[in-house]
Amino acid sequence: xxxxxxxxxxxxxxxxxxxxxxxxxxxxxxxxxxxxxxxxxxxxxxxxxxxxxxxxxxxxxxxxxxxxxxxxxxxxxxxxxxxxxxxxxxxxxxxxxxxxxxxxxxxxxxxxxxxxxxxxxxxxxxxxxxxxxxxxxxxxxxxxxxxxxxxxxxxxxxxxxxxxxxxxxxxxxxxxxxxxxxxxxxxxxxxxxxxxxxxxxxxxxxxxxxxxxxxxxxxxxxxxxxxxxxxxxxxx
Amino acid sequence: xxxxxxxxxxxxxxxxxxxxxxxxxxxxxxxxxxxxxxxxxxxxxxxxxxxxxxxxxxxxxxxxxxxxxxxxxxxxxxxxxxxxxxxxxxxxxxxxxxxxxxxxxxxxxxxxxxxxxxxxxxxxxxxxxxxxxxxxxxxxxxxxxxxxxxxxxxxxxxxxxxxxxxxxxxxxxxxxxxxxxxxxxxxxxxxxxxxxxxxxxxxxxxxxxxxxxxxxxxxxxxxxxxxxxxxxxxxx
Numbered sequence: 001x002x003x004x005x006x007x008x009x010x011x012x013x014x015x016x017x018x019x020x021x022x023x024x025x026x027x028x029x030x031x032x033x034x035x036x037x038x039x040x041x042x043x044x045x046x047x048x049x050x051x052x053x054x055x056x057x058x059x060x061x062x063x064x065x066x067x068x069x070x071x072x073x074x075x076x077x078x079x080x081x082x083x084x085x086x087x088x089x090x091x092x093x094x095x096x097x098x099x100x101x102x103x104x105x106x107x108x109x110x111x112x113x114x115x116x117x118x119x120x121x122x123x124x125x126x127x128x129x130x131x132x133x134x135x136x137x138x139x140x141x142x143x144x145x146x147x148x149x150x151x152x153x154x155x156x157x158x159x160x161x162x163x164x165x166x167x168x169x170x171x172x173x174x175x176x177x178x179x180x181x182x183x184x185x186x187x188x189x190x191x192x193x194x195x196x197x198x199x200x201x202x203x204x205x206x207x208x209x210x211x212x213x214x215x216x217x218x219x220x221x222x223x224x225x226x227x228x229x230x231x232x233x234x235x236x
Numbered sequence: 237x238x239x240x241x242x243x244x245x246x247x248x249x250x251x252x253x254x255x256x257x258x259x260x261x262x263x264x265x266x267x268x269x270x271x272x273x274x275x276x277x278x279x280x281x282x283x284x285x286x287x288x289x290x291x292x293x294x295x296x297x298x299x300x301x302x303x304x305x306x307x308x309x310x311x312x313x314x315x316x317x318x319x320x321x322x323x324x325x326x327x328x329x330x331x332x333x334x335x336x337x338x339x340x341x342x343x344x345x346x347x348x349x350x351x352x353x354x355x356x357x358x359x360x361x362x363x364x365x366x367x368x369x370x371x372x373x374x375x376x377x378x379x380x381x382x383x384x385x386x387x388x389x390x391x392x393x394x395x396x397x398x399x400x401x402x403x404x405x406x407x408x409x410x411x412x413x414x415x416x417x418x419x420x421x422x423x424x425x426x427x428x429x430x431x432x433x434x435x436x437x438x439x440x441x442x443x444x445x446x447x448x449x450x451x452x453x454x455x456x457x458x459x460x461x462x463x464x465x466x467x468x469x470x471x472x
Binding site: 022023024026029032033034035036037038039051053054056057058077078090092093094095127128129130179180181186187188189190191192194218219220221222229230232 | 258259260262265268269270271272273274275287289290292293294313314326328329330331363364365366415416417422423424425426427428430454455456457458465466468
């Protein structure tokens with residue numbers, strides 16, 4: 001929601017930008033209004049309104065080198081984060097490299113209004129700087145080996161990470177996704193992010209979930225308005 | 237440029253966002269600072285600093301249905317614009333449809349500091365809302381048939397556009413490009429745009445260029461800071 005003051009200000013700016021007989025004023029470009037907060041994340045995914053992916057281009061989500069050294073496990077001030085760089089992905093025909101992954105509680109995205117206890121964000125980066133974040137929902141069930149390794153690395157006095165984990169065990173086998181264009185969910189909230197939210201949940205044991213919650217009881221940004229953005233469903 | 241007031245405000249906001257023992261304050265998300273103006277267009281393309289495109293994914297730029305009906309030719313308040321929807325493109329493996337194209341004078345992008353008299357922006361849209369804009373440089377030389385058709389449609393009293401043009405005649409045969417992630421170059425300056433600037437110029441006659449300049453002597457946004465964004469060169 002914009003404040004009335006900001007709305008009034010933007011109105012004046014818009015008028016100023018087009019003051020030159022209805023034409024955009026290129027002599028005063030510093031007065032142009034910008035609206036750069038319309039494509040934010042997370043969102044609530046309304047599955048009944050999602051569009052089916054077109055079938056005239058590659059749509060899959062392949063991940064390889066999933067057994068990867070862990071460079072660092074840390075509490076970065078807004079999440080438990082794992083830095084790990086050797087995993088690669090081909091996402092809709094384009095090549096990405098994993099930069100890091102981290103966890104939010106409860107989930108930032110919701111699916112038809114339902115939140116999960118945890119959401120993992122696997123942040124991939126392409127050569128041109130494009131970010132693609134794969135969002136994974138976690139729920140209570142069987143224990144997760146990779147999650148336990150991460151939790152062990154976070155314990156006080158734990159040795160620096162010097163081992164590998166298999167990231168595939170933190171991802172569901174079903175790689176269908178809901179895709180939309182959004183933003184980082186922490187400052188600076190940059191809008192240059194392709195989101196791929198996987199609706200098939202992965203399990204951790206309840207004690208594992210509780211251990212993540214002991215670091216962050218709540219670190220989920222509230223859902224943001226869709227503002228007309230399409231959400232695209234790809235069924236793997 | 238940020239005003240000192242805004243800079244001070246952002247500083248306070250940043251402090252407020254992290255006030256909770258150095259952790260991001262999820263109870264006051266409305267106070268989070270956003271930095272959404274770091275990836276703007278146009279830019280100066282410094283060819284010696286461009287990275288070579290990785291060869292492990294499709295990089296080409298194919299355009300088909302280039303002979304297309306013209307829905308509308310208009311002066312939209314900031315440029316001469318042609319609405320035309322039947323042309324499609326496959327850009328780096330992804331499917332796009334042409335929405336419109338328009339002209340800036342002089343060119344908005346510069347290549348090693350050099351501007352051209354005109355730059356055409358061919359705006360393509362993907363299913364997920366992603367925009368890809370193909371930038372074409374025009375210089376004086378042989379007359380251009382499609383450009384003349386557009387200029388004729390702009391004359392007072394001209395009949396509404398009811399014909400086709402071949403967009404391929406407005407594009408260079410060499411489809412090598414400089415690619416980077418940027419923004420719209422007019423308000424709202426949205427940052428969700430993949431740019432593909434083609435360095436091989438296309439010709440119009442000097443009278444044709446002058447005719448475009450009679451509509452807009454100057455409608456080019458000044459070049460914006462790169463802020464560390466990679467520029468990727470693909471040599472077709």
